[in-house]
Amino acid sequence: MSMALAEFQRALAARILEGAAGESGADPGLAVTIAIQRSWCRGRAAQAAMPTLMLLPPEEARRLLDQHVAAGGGRASFGNSAGMAFLRWLATRLPQGSPAAAMCVVQMAAHVAAAAGRPMEEAQAAAMLRRLMRQPAERISSAR
Amino acid sequence: MAGAPAWPAPLGVGLPWNPDLPAELYAADLLDFVEITPEQLCRQGPAGFVLEPALLDRARAVAGHLPMAVHGVELSIGSASGMNPAYLPMLDALHAAWPFRWHSEHLHFQMVDGAEIGVPLPLPPTAEAAALVAGRARAIQARYGLPFLLENGAHYLRDLPADPAIADEFGLMNAISAHAGCGQLLDLHNLHCNAVNHGFDAMAALDRVALDRVGEIHVAGGSWAGGFYTDAHDGAVPEPVWDLLAAVLPRVPRAVGVVFEVLDRHAARLGPELIARQVARARAIWRGAR
Numbered sequence: 001m002s003m004a005l006a007e008f009q010r011a012l013a014a015r016i017l018e019g020a021a022g023e024s025g026a027d028p029g030l031a032v033t034i035a036i037q038r039s040w041c042r043g044r045a046a047q048a049a050m051p052t053l054m055l056l057p058p059e060e061a062r063r064l065l066d067q068h069v070a071a072g073g074g075r076a077s078f079g080n081s082a083g084m085a086f087l088r089w090l091a092t093r094l095p096q097g098s099p100a101a102a103m104c105v106v107q108m109a110a111h112v113a114a115a116a117g118r119p120m121e122e123a124q125a126a127a128m129l130r131r132l133m134r135q136p137a138e139r140i141s142s143a144r
Numbered sequence: 145m146a147g148a149p150a151w152p153a154p155l156g157v158g159l160p161w162n163p164d165l166p167a168e169l170y171a172a173d174l175l176d177f178v179e180i181t182p183e184q185l186c187r188q189g190p191a192g193f194v195l196e197p198a199l200l201d202r203a204r205a206v207a208g209h210l211p212m213a214v215h216g217v218e219l220s221i222g223s224a225s226g227m228n229p230a231y232l233p234m235l236d237a238l239h240a241a242w243p244f245r246w247h248s249e250h251l252h253f254q255m256v257d258g259a260e261i262g263v264p265l266p267l268p269p270t271a272e273a274a275a276l277v278a279g280r281a282r283a284i285q286a287r288y289g290l291p292f293l294l295e296n297g298a299h300y301l302r303d304l305p306a307d308p309a310i311a312d313e314f315g316l317m318n319a320i321s322a323h324a325g326c327g328q329l330l331d332l333h334n335l336h337c338n339a340v341n342h343g344f345d346a347m348a349a350l351d352r353v354a355l356d357r358v359g360e361i362h363v364a365g366g367s368w369a370g371g372f373y374t375d376a377h378d379g380a381v382p383e384p385v386w387d388l389l390a391a392v393l394p395r396v397p398r399a400v401g402v403v404f405e406v407l408d409r410h411a412a413r414l415g416p417e418l419i420a421r422q423v424a425r426a427r428a429i430w431r432g433a434r
Contacts, residue, residue, distance in 0.1 A: 005272045006224035008305060012265060013256040029300035029341070032370040036300075037263035043409065044262075075262035077254075078218050078230060081188045114187055119198060 017072070041074030041082070042066075048083015049090060052107055055100040064090060084111045102132035148325045149291050151359065151398055152245050154434065155211060157427045158403040159419070161203050166416050170207040174423060177245075178207040179215045179403050182238045193230045195237050204242060213360070213400075214238070214247035215329075221280050221294070222253035222267040232287070239288060246400065248293035248329045248360065251277065251317060266299035269316040270307045278323035285326050293359045294320060295329035298337035298375035313338065314352035327359035330396070332388045333375055333405075337366060340373040346384065350392055358396040363389055363426060364405040378410040381422055386429065393433035402426045 014020075019034050042065050046053060053061040068074065068089055076082040087108045094101040106129045113120040120128075156176030159169065161184070170178060185199040219231045238244070252264040267273040277294070285292040296317055310316050321328050330353060332346075339346035363386070365379030381404065389402065404422040406414060 004224075005268070005270065005276065008268055009224050009253055009256050009265070012301075013261045016261060016263065016265070027302045028371065029302055032300045032372045032374070033263065033265070035370055036374065037261070041262045047409075075260040077260060077262065078183055078186065078188075078193055078228070084188065114196070117197075 038069055040077075041069045043074075044077060044082035045069065045074040045086035048080055048111075049086050049104070049107065052087065052090060052094075052100050052104045055098075055103055056094075064093060080111060080114075084108070087111065099133065102129055105132055148327070149285065149289055151291055151327075152211075152400050154399065155401045156430055157423055158210075158213070158401050159423060160215065160403065160405055161207055162406075162408050162411050163199070163202055163206075164408060165411055165419070167206045169416055169419060169423075170210065172209060174420065175210055177211040177213060177401055179213050180238075180242075180244070181215055181217055182235055183216065183218050184408075185238070186234060193234050195234065195241060200238075200241060208242070212242060212244050214244045215295075215403075216247065216249045217264075218254075219249045220253050220255040221249055221284075222251060222273060222277055223255045224253070224276065225255070225257045227280065228255055232284070235288075244290070246291040246293065246327075246359065247288065248295055250297055251294045251320070252297045252299075264297060266297055266301060266304060266313070267316060268304040268306060269310040269312050270305065271310060271319075274310060274316055274319040274323065278320045281320060281324035281326040285324065291327050291359055292324075293327040293329040295331050295362065296334050297331075298334040300341055300372050300374075302342070312352075314349065318352075318354045318357075321354060321357045326357075327398070328354065328357045329360045329362060330355075330358045330392065331362040331364075332385050332392070333362065333364040333366060333377075333381070336382065336385050336388065337373050337375045346388060347391060350388070350395070355392070355395045356398065358392075358399055360400055361389065361392070361396070361402045362405050363402060363422075376410075377405050377407040379414065380418060381425070386425065389426070390429050390433070393429060402430055 016034050016037055045068055046065055068086055073086055073089060074082045087104055091104050094104055106125050110120040110125055158177040158179050159175055160179045185195055186193045187196045218228050220228045250264055252266060254261050254264045281292060281294060296313060310319055317328055335346050363381045364377045365381050366374050366376045367378055404426055406419060
């Protein structure tokens with residue numbers, strides 16, 4: 001074997017994360033591995049943020065997901081960490097005062113409450129959403 | 145498996161835990177054991193990943209009457225730069241709360257230098273990879289005093305670097321299980337995927353597997369993407385995989401059971417009836433071979 005294990009793993013991971021599958025003569029299996037990696041990253045991020053994403057036009061939701069994954073999002077597969085990271089990322093990009101921005105704040109609050117061992121109940125989440133939707137845009141923004 | 149912990153008696157057919165499936169699927173007259181992926185029962189706490197009591201309680205309420213085995217996905221046992229440091233402490237907590245009878249992990253790596261890659265990747269069949277994983281597998285088996293199995297993976301990459309003495313995925317798995325004293329989880333769908341994508345005969349390849357070390361078998365469905373047959377866990381078990389199961393079961397005396405795997409996000413689309421039919425077919429083949 002010409003390449004040590006650590007070196008092989010770093011090189012393979014780098015090609016996958018860079019999406020470097022298009023060179024002439026490249027292993028076609030690399031392209032499908034990259035496609036699977038991107039699909040799984042999208043799935044992890046989208047799963048946790050679905051209520052927020054559903055309040056966006058589908059094209060916009062897709063664009064934001066693609067942008068997040070291209071920036072390295074969705075790789076953390078343990079627990080809900082990829083979803084929380086996506087919500088934090090989304091919160092800085094959604095139109096202030098929009099229903100999606102309010103839902104994003106509620107979802108983040110629910111994640112924080114769950115992480116503290118005090119899961120938010122549905123009625124609490126609904127009340128928070130109603131409260132946020134009545135507030136001016138700048139207050140929703142500051143609630144993040 | 146000389147030197148290994150005592151192996152559980154054969155059970156039969158199992159199903160992964162999925163909170164969205166009807167509780168009726170986990171009835172004792174349909175299943176003989178349940179397989180838990182512990183990461184599904186976790187949340188991120190202030191000091192790492194912790195078991196979420198509500199998720200654990202729900203799983204135990206529905207499937208707690210069944211023997212339980214763990215099937216992890218996040219250990220990254222093959223990472224040269226170190227395994228996932230969050231995994232074993234989380235598994236310790238699960239074992240204390242709900243003791244498992246045996247546990248398994250995938251033979252792959254998905255972390256490099258502490259960073260997640262987002263997809264499992266194959267290990268090259270080399271002596272270095274075999275020695276690294278065997279040492280870790282031996283330590284993990286000793287940590288719990290229970291059988292620990294490694295699962296053969298599906299992958300799509302050609303021309304992995306290889307040492308002649310190890311040669312291929314079968315040589316790698318056999319070298320690891322022999323040196324670690326651990327068992328093998330033979331995933332027949334992964335074997336089928338690799339046979340289709342890399343052009344070998346899966347049935348003939350069974351002769352390369354150390355069948356006396358196989359403690360559990362997985363079956364699943366997959367689909368085509370980008371010119372490759374992928375291990376998507378998104379459908380019914382294909383006929384060639386059922387054929388492999390029928391052929392191998394009489395040759396694996398230590399196998400505790402067979403699990404039909406389906407990913408959570410596909411389970412609702414497939415429906416409980418199809419899942420129950422897959423379980424029933426696995427049971428019929430199991431009974432025919434025992």
